[in-house]
Amino acid sequence: MRHGAQIPTKYRARVERPEWAPLGIDLDRPSAARVYDFYLGGFHNFAADREMGRQAIQMWPELPEIMRSNRGFLRRAVEFLVHAGVRQFLDLGSGIPTVGNVHEVAQRFAPDTRVMYVDNDPVAVEHSLAILAGDDRTSVVQADMRDPDTVLGNPAVRSHLDLSRPIAVLMVAVLHFVPDEDDPAGLVARFRDEMPAGSYLALSHATTGERADRAAEHRGLYQRTATPMTMRSREQIERLFDGWELVEPGLVYLPQWRPEPGTPAMDRPERMPGLAGVGRKP
Amino acid sequence: MTGGRWDGPARDELARAWAEALQGTSFVALGRRELRQLTRRLADTVAAAADDPAVDVAGAGEQIGQALVDAHFTDSDALDRTVALLSQRVVGTADDPRLPALPGAVAAGYTRSLLGVVLAEQEQIRLAALHARDRARAALQASEARFRAVFTDAAVGIGIGDVAGNILDANPALVNMLGYPLEQFRQRTVAEFLHPDDAASMWDDYRDLVEGRRDSLRSEKRFFRADGATIWTQLTVSLIRGPGGEPRFQAAIIEDVTDRHRLTERLAYEATHDPLTDLANRSLFLSRLARALADPTPGARVGLCLLDLDSFKVINDSLGHTVGDRLLTAVADRLTAAVTGSGTGGLVARLGGDEFVVLTRHTDPEELDELARAVLASVAVPVTIDGYQLAVTASIGAVDAPAGDSTPADLIRAADITLQQAKAEGSGRVVFHDPDRNATQLTLYTLAATLPGALDRGEFTVLYQPLVRLADGGLQGVEALLRWQHPRFGTLGPDRFIALAEQTGAILPLGRWILAEACRTAAAYRDALPGLLLSVNIAVRQLQHPGLVEDVTRALSDSGLSPDRLQLEVTEHAVMTADPAGPPAVLRKLAELGVRIAIDDFGTGYSNLAYLRRLPVHELKLAGVFLDNLRDPRQADPADLHLVSTLIRLAHGLDLTVTAEAVETAAQARCLREFGADTAQGWHFGRPTTLDRIAAARWPAAEPEAS
Numbered sequence: 009m010r011h012g013a014q015i016p017t018k019y020r021a022r023v024e025r026p027e028w029a030p031l032g033i034d035l036d037r038p039s040a041a042r043v044y045d046f047y048l049g050g051f052h053n054f055a056a057d058r059e060m061g062r063q064a065i066q067m068w069p070e071l072p073e074i075m076r077s078n079r080g081f082l083r084r085a086v087e088f089l090v091h092a093g094v095r096q097f098l099d100l101g102s103g104i105p106t107v108g109n110v111h112e113v114a115q116r117f118a119p120d121t122r123v124m125y126v127d128n129d130p131v132a133v134e135h136s137l138a139i140l141a142g143d144d145r146t147s148v149v150q151a152d153m154r155d156p157d158t159v160l161g162n163p164a165v166r167s168h169l170d171l172s173r174p175i176a177v178l179m180v181a182v183l184h185f186v187p188d189e190d191d192p193a194g195l196v197a198r199f200r201d202e203m204p205a206g207s208y209l210a211l212s213h214a215t216t217g218e219r220a221d222r223a224a225e226h227r228g229l230y231q232r233t234a235t236p237m238t239m240r241s242r243e244q245i246e247r248l249f250d251g252w253e254l255v256e257p258g259l260v261y262l263p264q265w266r267p268e269p270g271t272p273a274m275d276r277p278e279r280m281p282g283l284a285g286v287g288r289k290p
Numbered sequence: 291m292t293g294g295r296w297d298g299p300a301r302d303e304l305a306r307a308w309a310e311a312l313q314g315t316s317f318v319a320l321g322r323r324e325l326r327q328l329t330r331r332l333a334d335t336v337a338a339a340a341d342d343p344a345v346d347v348a349g350a351g352e353q354i355g356q357a358l359v360d361a362h363f364t365d366s367d368a369l370d371r372t373v374a375l376l377s378q379r380v381v382g383t384a385d386d387p388r389l390p391a392l393p394g395a396v397a398a399g400y401t402r403s404l405l406g407v408v409l410a411e412q413e414q415i416r417l418a419a420l421h422a423r424d425r426a427r428a429a430l431q432a433s434e435a436r437f438r439a440v441f442t443d444a445a446v447g448i449g450i451g452d453v454a455g456n457i458l459d460a461n462p463a464l465v466n467m468l469g470y471p472l473e474q475f476r477q478r479t480v481a482e483f484l485h486p487d488d489a490a491s492m493w494d495d496y497r498d499l500v501e502g503r504r505d506s507l508r509s510e511k512r513f514f515r516a517d518g519a520t521i522w523t524q525l526t527v528s529l530i531r532g533p534g535g536e537p538r539f540q541a542a543i544i545e546d547v548t549d550r551h552r553l554t555e556r557l558a559y560e561a562t563h564d565p566l567t568d569l570a571n572r573s574l575f576l577s578r579l580a581r582a583l584a585d586p587t588p589g590a591r592v593g594l595c596l597l598d599l600d601s602f603k604v605i606n607d608s609l610g611h612t613v614g615d616r617l618l619t620a621v622a623d624r625l626t627a628a629v630t631g632s633g634t635g636g637l638v639a640r641l642g643g644d645e646f647v648v649l650t651r652h653t654d655p656e657e658l659d660e661l662a663r664a665v666l667a668s669v670a671v672p673v674t675i676d677g678y679q680l681a682v683t684a685s686i687g688a689v690d691a692p693a694g695d696s697t698p699a700d701l702i703r704a705a706d707i708t709l710q711q712a713k714a715e716g717s718g719r720v721v722f723h724d725p726d727r728n729a730t731q732l733t734l735y736t737l738a739a740t741l742p743g744a745l746d747r748g749e750f751t752v753l754y755q756p757l758v759r760l761a762d763g764g765l766q767g768v769e770a771l772l773r774w775q776h777p778r779f780g781t782l783g784p785d786r787f788i789a790l791a792e793q794t795g796a797i798l799p800l801g802r803w804i805l806a807e808a809c810r811t812a813a814a815y816r817d818a819l820p821g822l823l824l825s826v827n828i829a830v831r832q833l834q835h836p837g838l839v840e841d842v843t844r845a846l847s848d849s850g851l852s853p854d855r856l857q858l859e860v861t862e863h864a865v866m867t868a869d870p871a872g873p874p875a876v877l878r879k880l881a882e883l884g885v886r887i888a889i890d891d892f893g894t895g896y897s898n899l900a901y902l903r904r905l906p907v908h909e910l911k912l913a914g915v916f917l918d919n920l921r922d923p924r925q926a927d928p929a930d931l932h933l934v935s936t937l938i939r940l941a942h943g944l945d946l947t948v949t950a951e952a953v954e955t956a957a958q959a960r961c962l963r964e965f966g967a968d969t970a971q972g973w974h975f976g977r978p979t980t981l982d983r984i985a986a987a988r989w990p991a992a993e994p995e996a997s
Binding site: 035042049050051052053054083104106130131132133134135137138139268271 | 321322323362364365407408411412414415417418419421422425426
C-alpha cells in the first residue's frame with residue numbers, strides 16, 4: 009500500500025459526518041425556511057431569522073414584494089396544474105407551510121389532490137408534521153433535493169405518490185440555493201427521468217436581472233445561512249427546462265406568468281428579479 | 291333609518307374600496323376574487339352595525355379585526371388602512387354616536403387576534419424546533435449505538451486518539467491484536483507505538499494528518515505486541531475534524547496482515563533462491579548486479595568471481611545425480627563459508643548446473659584475487675559423500691570493474707570468457723579478466739567468422755614487395771603479399787589472419803588463389819619487367835596438402851609464367867616438422883617443375899643447415915631478427931656481425947643464395963652488401979605495392995650473371 013495515498017473525497021466526507029447522522033439544530037443561525045415565513049408575515053421564526061430578514065429588506069426594499077410575487081406565482085401555478093388535471097404534487101424545498109400553501113390551494117379546487125412536501129430543514133419538517141396532522145392526503149418528509157435518489161427512493165414518497173401517474177414537481181424559489189458544483193440541471197433531469205409522461209415542472213428562480221449590485225449583496229447575506237444563494241442568468245434557467253415543454257407564456261418574470269384577469273399590467277416587471285415557468289413532460 | 295344608508299350599492303362600494311386599500315398590505319395567498327369576498331363580508335358587518343342600533347358596535351369591530359388577522363393580513367398597514375377607511379367612509383358620514391367607537395373596536399379585535407396568532411405560531415415553531423432537536427438527538431444516539439456496535443464487534447482493530455496522540459479508546463480486536471489491556475492503551479500515546487522499521491514518510495504523513503494538512507493516511511506498519519513479538523499490519527488513520535474544520539480526533543483502523551506478509555515473503559524468497567542449495571538464484575544475482583553497477587558513489591567497484599567445477603559432469607554421470615546434488619550443496623556451503631570468512635560481504639549465487647558466482651562490492655582487485663583463491667582452496671578440500679571421497683577443483687574467471695562503466699551483460703560476458711580461459715589453461719585456476727586479451731579474442735572471433743566468405747566477396751588483394759640486388763640495386767624480383775580489405779577492420783596484413791586461416795583451413799583456397807593471381811599478374815608484366823622473379827609464400831597446411839603440386843602446375847600453365855621465374859617460400863619450421871614422407875617429397879616434385887624453393891624466416895627455428903643440404907632448396911631468407919642487430923653496425927656486437935657474415939658464407943658454401951628481410955636502413959643495406967648477401971627486401975627498398983607502380987619505378991639495369 010502506498011504511503012500518503014489520498015482517500016477519495018467521497019469517503020473523506022463520510023469520515024467527517026456519516027450520512028445517517030442528522031444535521032445539528034442551531035436556532036442561532038438563520039434558516040431560509042423561517043426567513044421566508046418572516047417575509048410572508050408569519051411568526052414561525054426566531055430572532056436570528058427576523059434579524060436577517062430585516063437586513064435583507066433594508067438592502068432591498070422590494071424584497072417583500074418579490075416574495076409576494078413568488079407566492080402569487082406558486083398559487084397561480086398550482087391552480088393551473090389542478091385545472092390541467094394534475095392530482096399529485098411533489099413540492100421540493102417546501103419550507104414552512106404557512107397560509108395559502110400548495111395543499112390548501114389545490115384541495116380548494118380538487119379535494120382529492122395528494123401533496124408531498126420535501127425539505128431538508130428539520131425544524132420546517134417538524135412544523136409541517138404538526139400542521140398537517142390528521143390530513144392523510146398531505147405528507148412531509150425530511151430529505152435533501154440535491155440528492156434526488158434519497159427523495160425518489162424514500163419509502164414515504166413512494167407510498168404517498170403514485171409514480172406511474174402524472175406528478176407536478178415544484179421547485180419554487182429553491183434551485184438558487186443549489187450551487188453549480190451540485191449540478192442543478194443534472195438533478196432536475198434526474199427528477200424528470202423518474203416522472204411519467206404528462207408530468208409537470210413548476211420552477212421559479214432568482215436571476216441577476218438589472219440589479220446585479222444588490223443581488224450580489226443579497227447573495228452575500230445568504231452566505232451566512234446554511235443555504236447560500238446562486239443567482240443565474242435567463243439562459244442558465246432555460247437550460248433547467250431541458251426535456252420539458254414550456255407552457256404559455258414560457259419563462260417570464262414572476263408577475264407575468266398567467267396574471268389573474270383584471271390585474272393591472274405591472275410597470276417594469278424586471279424589477280421582480282425572478283423568472284418563472286411551467287413545463288410539461290411530453 | 292329605514293331602507294338604510296348601507297344598501298347594496300353602498301356596501302359594494304365599501305367592499306371595493308376596502309379591497310383596494312388592503313391590496314398589497316400583506317403576503318396573502320388570496321386571489322383578487324377571494325379578497326373581494328372577504329371585504330364584502332367585512333362591509334356586511336359594518337353595514338349591519340351602522341344600520342341597526344341594536345347591534346353592538348364594539349362586537350362588530352372585534353369581529354372585523356379578527357377576520358383580518360384570520361385572513362393573514364398580519365401587517366400593521368392592513369389595520370392602518372382599515373381604520374382610515376372606516377373613519378372616512380363610515381364614521382365621518384353619519385352622526386350616529388355609536389359609530390366613532392368602530393375603528394377602535396376593530397383595532398382592539400385585530401390586536402387581540404394578532405397576539406393570539408403570534409403566540410400560537412411562536413409556540414408551534416418552538417415546539418417544532420424542540421421536536422426536531424429531540425429527533426436529531428435520537429438519531430444521533432441511534433447512530434452512536436450503531437457505531438459502538440461496529441467498533442465493538444469489528445474484526446479489525448480500531449483505536450481512537452486525540453490529535454496530541456493520547457489514545458482514548460481501543461476496541462476488543464485491537465486489544466487482542468496488540469495484547470495490551472484497554473487501561474494500558476489509555477495510558478499510552480501513539481508515538482509509543484513507533485517501530486524501528488517504520489517508514490519515515492509514514493510519520494511525516496502522520497504529522498500532516500494531526501496538524502490538519504491531510505485527512506487520512508495508509509501504510510504498512512509493524513507493531514510490537516505486549517509479549518515482544520512483531521506483527522505486520524495494514525494501518526489506516528483518518529482525521530476527525532470539529533465543526534469549524536479544526537483537527538479534533540484521529541481514528542486508526544489496524545488490520546493484522548502478518549500471515550499474508552509471511553506468505554508474501556516466503557514467495558519472494560522462493561522466487562529469488564535456488565531450492566537445492568538455498569543460495570541466491572540467477573534472477574536475484576542479476577538484480578543485485580544491476581544495483582551494484584548503478585552505484586553512483588565515486589570509486590565504487592564491482593567484482594565477479596564466476597566459478598565452474600572442473601569435471602562435475604564426470605561425477606554426475608558416474609556416481610548419479612543424488613551424489614552430484616549433494617556435492618553441489620556441499621560446494622554451496624563452502625562458498626558461503628569462504629565468502630563470509632572473507633568479510634567482503636559478497637553475494638553467493640548459483641547460476642545453474644555447477645556454475646556459481648560471487649558478487650562483491652567495494653573490493654579492490656587484490657581483495658578480489660584473495661577471495662577467489664580462498665574460494666578455490668575451500669572447494670579443493672575433499673568432501674565425503676556416500677562413502678565416496680570426492681576431490682573436486684574449480685576454475686574461476688574473475689572480473690573487477692568500476693561501477694557505472696559496464697552493463698551487467700558486459701560484465702557477465704567478460705567473466706564467462708575469462709572462465710573459459712581459466713579452464714583452457716588447466717583446472718583449479720583463477721584467471722583475471724584482461725581487457726586486451728579479451729579484445730584480441732573478440733577480433734579473432736570476428737575474423738574467423740568472416741574469413742570463409744571473404745574470398746568470394748573479393749575482399750583480398752595482392753601487393754608486391756621489391757626484392758633488390760645488393761650488388762647493383764637492380765630489381766631481382768617481388769614477393770607477393772596478401773591484403774584483406776575487411777569491411778569492419780580495414781586493410782589487414784597477413785600477420786593478422788594467416789595463422790587464423792591456417793587454423794580454420796581457409797588457407798587452402800586462399801593459398802591457391804594467391805598463387806594463381808600472382809602468377810597471372812607477373813606473367814602480364816613479362817615485358818614491362820623482364821626476368822622478374824615472383825616469390826609466393828606457401829603455408830604449412832598447403833605443404834601438407836596433396837594438391838599443392840597440381841595447384842602450382844596449373845598456376846604456371848594458366849598464366850604462362852616460366853617455372854624458373856617462380857619461387858615458393860616455405861618456413862624452416864614447416865619443412866622440419868613435417869612428415870619425412872611429406873613435404874621434402876613435395877619440395878622435390880616442385881623443384882622438378884623448375885620452381886625455386888626458398889626457406890623463409892631462416893634463423894627463427896632450428897637453423898639446421900645440415901638438414902637443408904639434403905633438400906632441393908635454392909635460397910635462404912634471413913629472418914628480420916638478424917637485421918635488428920645491424921641497425922647501427924658501428925655499435926653492434928661484433929659477435930652478431932660475425933654470426934650474420936658466417937651464415938651468409940655458409941649458405942653460399944651450400945650453393946644457396948641469401949635474401950635479407952626487413953631491411954629498413956641504408957646502414958643495414960651497406961653492411962649486408964659487405965657481407966656478400968645477394969638480395970634484400972624491406973622498407974628501405976620499397977613497401978609492398980602494385981606491379982604497375984614497381985614497373986613505373988626506375989631500376990638500375992640488370993648485370994649479367996647477377997642472381
